[in-house]
Amino acid sequence: MAFKIYTKTGDKGTTALIGGTRVSKSHLRIESYGTVDELNSWIGVAMDHVTDGHTNRILREVQDRLFTLGSALACDPEKEPKLRIPDLKADDVTLLEKEIDRMNELLEPMRSFILPGGAPAVSFLHVARCVCRRAERLCVALQVDDPEMETLILQYLNRLSDYLFVLARYAASLLGAEEIKWQPRV
DSSP states (O other), rough: OOOSSSEEEEETTTEOOBBSSSEETTTTHHHHHHHHHHHHHHHHHHHHHHOOOHHHHHHHHHHHHHHHHHHHBBOOOTGGSOOOOOOOHHHHHHHHHHHHHHHHHHHHHHOOOOSOOOOOHHHHHHHHHHHHHHHHHHHHHHHHOOOOOOOHHHHHHHHHHHHHHHHHHHHHHHHHHOOOEEOOOO
Protein backbone atom coordinates (compact mmCIF):
# COMPACT_ATOMS: atom_id res chain seq x y z
CA MET A 1 0.00 0.00 0.00
CA ALA A 2 1.26 3.47 -0.86
CA PHE A 3 1.90 5.90 1.96
CA LYS A 4 -0.33 8.94 2.34
CA ILE A 5 1.13 12.28 1.40
CA TYR A 6 -0.76 14.03 4.17
CA THR A 7 -0.08 13.35 7.83
CA LYS A 8 -2.15 16.13 9.44
CA THR A 9 0.71 16.74 11.89
CA GLY A 10 1.32 20.21 10.43
CA ASP A 11 -2.28 21.39 10.60
CA LYS A 12 -1.50 23.70 13.51
CA GLY A 13 1.46 25.41 11.85
CA THR A 14 4.37 23.27 12.96
CA THR A 15 6.61 20.85 11.16
CA ALA A 16 9.33 18.41 12.14
CA LEU A 17 13.01 18.87 11.44
CA ILE A 18 15.09 15.82 10.60
CA GLY A 19 15.66 14.39 14.04
CA GLY A 20 12.06 14.94 15.16
CA THR A 21 12.19 18.40 16.74
CA ARG A 22 8.99 20.32 15.96
CA VAL A 23 9.25 24.00 15.00
CA SER A 24 6.94 26.65 13.58
CA LYS A 25 6.54 26.57 9.82
CA SER A 26 7.65 30.22 9.91
CA HIS A 27 11.00 29.30 11.55
CA LEU A 28 14.01 30.73 9.71
CA ARG A 29 15.38 27.20 9.19
CA ILE A 30 12.14 26.20 7.40
CA GLU A 31 12.19 29.40 5.33
CA SER A 32 15.81 28.66 4.38
CA TYR A 33 15.35 25.11 3.17
CA GLY A 34 11.99 26.00 1.62
CA THR A 35 13.72 28.65 -0.47
CA VAL A 36 16.41 26.15 -1.46
CA ASP A 37 13.57 23.84 -2.57
CA GLU A 38 12.04 26.69 -4.58
CA LEU A 39 15.43 27.31 -6.17
CA ASN A 40 15.66 23.64 -7.11
CA SER A 41 12.25 23.88 -8.79
CA TRP A 42 13.25 26.98 -10.78
CA ILE A 43 16.40 25.20 -11.92
CA GLY A 44 14.15 22.37 -13.13
CA VAL A 45 12.08 24.88 -15.11
CA ALA A 46 15.25 26.37 -16.59
CA MET A 47 16.47 22.88 -17.55
CA ASP A 48 13.26 22.36 -19.51
CA HIS A 49 14.32 25.30 -21.70
CA VAL A 50 18.10 24.77 -21.92
CA THR A 51 19.13 22.74 -24.96
CA ASP A 52 22.80 22.16 -24.11
CA GLY A 53 23.39 18.61 -22.83
CA HIS A 54 26.53 19.50 -20.83
CA THR A 55 24.71 22.34 -19.08
CA ASN A 56 21.79 20.09 -18.21
CA ARG A 57 24.18 17.51 -16.70
CA ILE A 58 25.75 20.23 -14.53
CA LEU A 59 22.32 21.55 -13.53
CA ARG A 60 21.21 18.02 -12.57
CA GLU A 61 24.31 17.83 -10.36
CA VAL A 62 23.36 21.21 -8.87
CA GLN A 63 19.87 19.89 -8.12
CA ASP A 64 21.41 16.95 -6.29
CA ARG A 65 23.66 19.28 -4.28
CA LEU A 66 20.64 21.43 -3.40
CA PHE A 67 18.93 18.36 -1.93
CA THR A 68 22.10 17.75 0.08
CA LEU A 69 22.15 21.36 1.22
CA GLY A 70 18.43 21.28 2.03
CA SER A 71 18.92 18.14 4.12
CA ALA A 72 21.58 19.90 6.18
CA LEU A 73 19.28 22.90 6.70
CA ALA A 74 16.28 20.67 7.56
CA CYS A 75 18.19 18.87 10.29
CA ASP A 76 18.00 19.78 13.96
CA PRO A 77 21.55 21.10 14.51
CA GLU A 78 21.75 19.52 17.96
CA LYS A 79 20.92 16.08 16.57
CA GLU A 80 22.79 16.29 13.24
CA PRO A 81 26.10 14.79 14.49
CA LYS A 82 24.21 11.57 15.32
CA LEU A 83 22.41 11.41 11.96
CA ARG A 84 23.71 10.37 8.56
CA ILE A 85 23.14 13.56 6.55
CA PRO A 86 24.98 13.92 3.23
CA ASP A 87 27.58 16.69 3.15
CA LEU A 88 28.60 19.30 0.63
CA LYS A 89 32.24 19.14 -0.35
CA ALA A 90 34.71 21.83 -1.41
CA ASP A 91 34.80 20.10 -4.82
CA ASP A 92 31.15 21.08 -5.29
CA VAL A 93 32.15 24.76 -5.15
CA THR A 94 35.17 24.10 -7.37
CA LEU A 95 32.96 22.52 -10.04
CA LEU A 96 30.89 25.71 -10.24
CA GLU A 97 34.03 27.84 -10.44
CA LYS A 98 35.42 25.72 -13.27
CA GLU A 99 32.13 25.98 -15.15
CA ILE A 100 32.03 29.76 -14.67
CA ASP A 101 35.60 30.05 -16.01
CA ARG A 102 34.83 27.75 -18.96
CA MET A 103 31.78 29.77 -20.01
CA ASN A 104 33.45 33.14 -19.45
CA GLU A 105 36.21 32.17 -21.89
CA LEU A 106 33.53 31.80 -24.58
CA LEU A 107 31.60 34.99 -23.80
CA GLU A 108 32.20 38.58 -24.75
CA PRO A 109 33.35 40.61 -21.76
CA MET A 110 30.54 42.46 -19.98
CA ARG A 111 30.57 46.18 -20.60
CA SER A 112 27.26 47.07 -18.99
CA PHE A 113 24.62 45.71 -16.67
CA ILE A 114 22.31 43.19 -18.29
CA LEU A 115 18.56 43.03 -17.88
CA PRO A 116 16.96 39.59 -17.49
CA GLY A 117 15.24 38.40 -20.64
CA GLY A 118 15.84 37.64 -24.28
CA ALA A 119 14.69 34.01 -24.28
CA PRO A 120 12.73 31.82 -21.83
CA ALA A 121 15.83 29.84 -20.76
CA VAL A 122 17.68 33.09 -20.02
CA SER A 123 14.78 34.53 -18.03
CA PHE A 124 14.31 31.36 -15.98
CA LEU A 125 18.02 31.22 -15.17
CA HIS A 126 17.84 34.82 -13.93
CA VAL A 127 14.82 33.95 -11.75
CA ALA A 128 16.80 31.01 -10.34
CA ARG A 129 19.73 33.36 -9.66
CA CYS A 130 17.49 35.74 -7.71
CA VAL A 131 15.96 32.91 -5.67
CA CYS A 132 19.49 31.64 -4.99
CA ARG A 133 20.48 35.05 -3.63
CA ARG A 134 17.39 35.02 -1.38
CA ALA A 135 18.32 31.54 -0.11
CA GLU A 136 21.82 32.82 0.59
CA ARG A 137 20.49 35.83 2.55
CA LEU A 138 18.25 33.56 4.62
CA CYS A 139 21.14 31.21 5.37
CA VAL A 140 23.30 34.16 6.43
CA ALA A 141 20.52 35.16 8.85
CA LEU A 142 20.25 31.56 10.04
CA GLN A 143 23.98 31.49 10.73
CA VAL A 144 23.44 34.25 13.31
CA ASP A 145 21.24 31.82 15.27
CA ASP A 146 23.39 28.80 14.47
CA PRO A 147 27.07 29.82 14.28
CA GLU A 148 27.96 26.13 13.85
CA MET A 149 26.14 26.05 10.50
CA GLU A 150 28.43 24.72 7.78
CA THR A 151 30.05 27.71 6.04
CA LEU A 152 30.30 25.64 2.87
CA ILE A 153 26.53 26.13 2.49
CA LEU A 154 27.06 29.89 2.16
CA GLN A 155 30.01 29.43 -0.20
CA TYR A 156 28.02 27.08 -2.40
CA LEU A 157 25.00 29.37 -2.63
CA ASN A 158 27.20 32.38 -3.32
CA ARG A 159 29.05 30.58 -6.11
CA LEU A 160 25.83 29.08 -7.48
CA SER A 161 24.28 32.51 -7.95
CA ASP A 162 27.41 33.59 -9.85
CA TYR A 163 27.20 30.42 -11.93
CA LEU A 164 23.53 31.03 -12.74
CA PHE A 165 24.30 34.59 -13.87
CA VAL A 166 27.09 33.47 -16.20
CA LEU A 167 24.95 30.54 -17.36
CA ALA A 168 22.14 32.95 -18.29
CA ARG A 169 24.62 34.87 -20.45
CA TYR A 170 25.97 31.62 -21.91
CA ALA A 171 22.46 30.36 -22.69
CA ALA A 172 21.69 33.64 -24.47
CA SER A 173 24.83 33.15 -26.55
CA LEU A 174 23.94 29.54 -27.43
CA LEU A 175 20.40 30.55 -28.37
CA GLY A 176 21.52 33.55 -30.41
CA ALA A 177 19.48 35.80 -28.13
CA GLU A 178 20.70 39.33 -27.77
CA GLU A 179 21.65 40.37 -24.25
CA ILE A 180 19.50 43.27 -23.13
CA LYS A 181 21.89 45.94 -21.93
CA TRP A 182 20.65 48.31 -19.27
CA GLN A 183 20.52 51.87 -20.57
CA PRO A 184 20.25 54.08 -17.49
CA ARG A 185 18.13 57.19 -17.82
CA VAL A 186 20.29 60.25 -17.20
